[in-house]
Amino acid sequence: MPLRVVRQAIDQFLERTDYELAIKRINNDVQSDFIYAPHLSIIFKKAADELGEFLSNKLQSEQYNPRLPINLEVPKSNEFTRPGSILYPCERLAYQAAVDIIAPEAERALDRSRVFSYELLEEDPNGYMFKPADECYGKFDERKLSYLENEENSEVLYADVSCYFERLNQHELVNSLSRAGCDELIVKFLDRLLSAFTQRDSRGIVQGIYPSDCLGSFYLSPIDTQFEVEEIPSIRYVDDIYVFLNSPREARFNRIQLSQRLRKLGLNLNELKTKIFPAEELIQEETEIDRMMESAKDEANLELNREDFYSSTISWDILYDDVVPDEVEVSAPELEATKRLFNQTAVSTELRDKIDRRCLRNFEAAQDESAVDYVLNNFVSKPHMAQRYARYLKRFIKRNSAICEKVEQIFLEEDFIYDFQLHWLYALLECSSQLRNETVVSAIRHLQDPKRSVVIRAVSAILIGKFGSSSQRGLLKSHYEDEASSYVRAAIIYAAKHFPQGERNICFTTWRGHDEIFPLVVEAARRTIDED
Secondary structure (H helix, E strand, O other), X not given: OOHHHHHHHHHHHHHHOOHHHHHHHHHHHHHHOOOOOHHHHHHHHXXXXXXXXXXXXXXXXXXXXXXXXXEEEEEOOOOOEEEEEEOOHHHHHHHHHHHHHHHHHHHHOOOOOOEOOOOEOOOOOOOOOEOOHHHHXXXXXXXXXXXXXXXXXXXXXXXXXXXXXXXXXXXXXXXXXXXXXXXXXXXXXXXXXXXHHOOOOOEOOOOOOHHHHHHHHHHOHHHHHHHHHOOOOEEXXXXXXXXXXXOHHHHXXXXXXXXXXXXXXXXXXXXXXXXXXXXXXXXXXXXXXXXXXXXXXXHHOOOOOOOOOOOOOOOOOOOOOOOOOOOOOOOHXXXXXXXXXXXXXXXXHXXXXXXXXXXHHHHHHHOOOOOHXXXXXXXXXXXXXXXXXXXXXXXXXXXXXXXXXXXXXXXXXXXXXXXXXXXXXXXXXXXXXXXXXXHHHHHHHHHHOOOOOHHHHHHHHHHHHHHOOHHHHHHHHHHHHHOOOHHHHHHHHHXXXXXOHHHHHHHHHHHHHHOOOHHHHHHHHHHHHHHO
């Protein structure tokens, strides 16, 4: 990209950016991050003004080189993995702000009678960016059932895109955004960011954050348009596509057509998941959990009006030592219906996961410990549920020492294949009131092991800072000089807020100049201390 165009794109970005909105959205978005990183998240909460000024200065200096994302393999239910990522604060703010500018035009390009994922809010004073996930998916299910109940739609083509976010073509994305009427200069700025995040590989966008959710919903809009032209009923939730057809032959033919169209977008169908169903069979499958809940309602003799959560994603407090929120009142009959559904045993593995996600939200809202033993017993065997299980257990670990002891036992005894599980155990343990010495010693071993991922070494540093003895904190301090990763060093700086005041001030003063992001970590950490 010519330097003149780069300069124009930066100027346009700076002129149009709404930092306040972007920060609000990021503070909500970090609650569901795949990676628990309080030493970065705290910057958005406690040093947002300084972060905005830092980004503006970097861009105006024309010396801004975006950092690469922090990545972690996130297990799926089949024990394969997908990449989960977070961005450093400066990059995350730039990405969020750029997408915020183009999002309204991208939203207008979507046919919301066919696309139901991540619907942009028209007014967003609280920074949620999208309408509630429950609401969006509810509309998706309603439309699906309406098509299934139409006798003309005897067959359903269900299509899943293979490695969607990883294989999405950046060049095609930015071209589509331009065609949709998005600001050309902001699109160029976004193009530069996306390219930097993937080291100039034109494939893929960061998974698991609001801006990518928005772009991911938008990217397949040409597929929706083609189905509209052909007058074929279809619905989509991100890359999950349902096409409703009147014969097996039509379903097979459209599978071929869809595969060809996706290839033009640089994508391929997931051959294992893409299937053709008789409509009646799909109705049975899609409504099974709802029928089970209805049965539970009838047994409990109630009309269940469960708490409507804003999002179906995981929520996590920015400050790991925050007080657990007040209990949410849930009626006894409502809770009884949830327990009846949760205690169903003769169900498939896939349905079991759906039941867990649905019921754990109700148990969490009610601060009900009915599922604690189940979650603890299944934490190791269900790595893909680790984040969800940690969210639930977090409600009780500080006030129930037995839960903490069991979590520590899992932490000390299990040799996890997935860092995803281990790092969510760390997140849980950091919410505890106190920990055994063996747990802190194990964390020190993780910190000092160069073979461990930066994600694990960072959370181990934070745990040592909070729960370590004076000598153990001394080891943490001395490790700073041996640590090569700025991400882990930032965690050590954040953990230093637990040092004695004199030592802490020396560390903050000495370390803040070692990386351009460290002053932001120091400022945010100081403000958490001032508020304690």
